[in-house]
Amino acid sequence: MPLDPLAKRLLTMMAAAAPAERVRPSAEARRRSLAKLMQFARAEDVALTTTDASMPGPAGAIRYRLYAPAEAADGPLPGFVFFHGGGLVAGSIETHDRIAAALAQVTGGRLVSVDYRLAPEHKFPAAVEDAIAATAFVAARAESLGIDASRLVIGGDSAGATLAAVVCQQALADAAPAIAAQCLICPVLDFEETSPSREAFAENHLIDRATLEADLADYLAEGADPADPRISPLRALNLSGLPPAIIHTAEFDPMRDEGAAYAKRLMAAGVAVEHTCHEGMIHNFHAMGALLPQARLVLSQIGEQVRRIVG
Incomplete structure (x- = not known):
């Protein structure tokens, strides 16, 4: 299918505004760019309450x-631990507030959006350590958070989905905490x-x-191996026993193939998988509901899938 006309218009505008000579952007430039892009997330009128707090982590x-x-x-509701995207360099609970709120609404549970440490100030494995610690905290304090620990979903978008996949693999290796499902949106996995895409x-x-x-240069310290499954979860040797997976990819996303490959490997390992590749769409399309109608459709679909698994 050809590139969606609305997505094509967005890409054309972005290309026109980009410098003629493309150079490697700084971390600050990437943070500004993502914050601007996330303004296109659609703000729905949702009946939600939000509470900002902090949890103990390995470095504070x-x-x-x-x-x-x-x-x-x-009584307790299903829980969703959410890790925002941004290449592990950009993004925050503020930039992804509308997406987190939308996911909380469509899944009908309580969602915890985690402000993990970012590179280059905090290189690998800081973000991974924070993600694992945050998941353990939510599982251990589920009752006080109003969450049913037996109905816990771990998810994220883009590089946040990298963390979600790693958390699920680590939880399996440690035999705790119990995770009911993983939700990976436009995941970065290798x-x-x-890949060809x-x-x-x-x-x-x-x-x-x-x-x-x-x-990648900002995230990895010298000597880190990109094939480490904590960096590239697609490279994990054994995926058997992982929780059911909800995976959404986009046809014109550079990371499309690794998302599809992960879905295929999970299914081969006996894991239940629902994988949808959205035709005509680009990376991060789910977060641009003000421009792309398909964003609202995919969030609704994710809500239905999560509710089907965790009730």
Whole structure:
């Protein structure tokens, strides 16, 4: 299917505004760019309450934002631990507030959005350590958060989905905490090899090769191995026993193929998988509901899938 006309218009505008000579962007430039892009997330009128707080982490307090239905039913609700995207260099609970709120609304549970440490100030494995610690905290304090620990979903978008996948793999290795499902939206899963989709959409498809290279250079300390499954979860040797997976990819996303490959490997390992590749769409499309109608559709679909698994 051809590139969606509305997505094409967005990419054309972004290309026109970009400098003629593309150079590797700085971390600050990437943070500004993502914050601007996330303004296109659609702000729905949702009946939610939000609470900002912090949890203990391996290197100090980790901020989080808890989203809950304004009129919740008695008893604990399903929980969703959410890790925002941004290449592990950009993004925050503020930039992804509308997406987190939308996910909380469509899933009907309580969502914890985690403000993990970012590179280059905090290189690998800081973000991974924070993500694992945050998941353990939510599982251990589920009752006080109003969450049913037996119905816990771990998810994220883009590089946040990298963390979600790693958390699920680590929880399986540690036999705790119990995770009911994983939700990976436009996931980044392989930093070791270049897939055909990374080559085909390396330029002018929202996230380009220069940005991906900059993210990786800022994230990894000297000597880190990109094939480490904590960096490239697609490279894990054994995926058997992982929780059911909800995976959404986009046809014109550089990371499309690694998302599809992960879905295929999970299914081969006996894991239940629902994988949808959205035709005509680009990376991060789910977060641009003010421009792309498909964003609202995919969020609604994710809500249905999550509710089907965790009730």
